[in-house]
Amino acid sequence: MDRRKFTKTCIMCLASSAIVPVMSACQSTYYAKGVLEPNGISVARSEFTYLKKDQPVQRDYIIVRNDSMEFPIYLYRFSDEEYAALLMKCTHQGNELQASGDHLQCSAHGSEFSNRGTVEQGPADKNLRTFKVSTIGDKIFIDLRA
Numbered sequence: 716m717d718r719r720k721f722t723k724t725c726i727m728c729l730a731s732s733a734i735v736p737v738m739s740a741c742q743s744t745y746y747a748k749g750v751l752e753p754n755g756i757s758v759a760r761s762e763f764t765y766l767k768k769d770q771p772v773q774r775d776y777i778i779v780r781n782d783s784m785e786f787p788i789y790l791y792r793f794s795d796e797e798y799a800a801l802l803m804k805c806t807h808q809g810n811e812l813q814a815s816g817d818h819l820q821c822s823a824h825g826s827e828f829s830n831r832g833t834v835e836q837g838p839a840d841k842n843l844r845t846f847k848v849s850t851i852g853d854k855i856f857i858d859l860r861a
């Protein structure tokens with residue numbers, strides 16, 4: 716293999732290895748705009764559903780955002796009636812967390828939390844702030860008072 720062909724092959728390999736993780740992260744993270752209510756924020760249950768080959772599929776989690784909130788909320792679905800809502804603020808030094816499937820990671824110093832907000836890896840030593848979640852018809856309500 717000549718030098719030019721070798722260089723081209725290396726660049727293509729690096730580009731493809733960089734693109735795949737980005738694409739898979741995009742597929743797994745879905746952002747929903749939450750609707751502010753007097754005591755909390757709500758989203759439609761349908762935010763968890765998407766079509767795959769014309770069949771409805773449930774997402775495991777969504778990220779709820781609203782312009783009035785400093786940090787988003789990770790909303791994990793255990794069942795149609797059981798959800799966990801976690802403030803995506805690291806309890807170590809306040810960095811915004813990244814969702815990665817059924818856990819959250821902090822890019823600042825490496826702390827990790829479960830989908831129930833429990834510390835799995837430090838340096839953080841406090842669990843995440845959690846919110847009470849209730850379902851009313853097609854609506855999921857996150858109570859921000861707690």
Ligand code: FES
Nearest residue numbers: 805807808821824
């Ligand atoms: S701010 Fe998250 S681990 Fe330090």
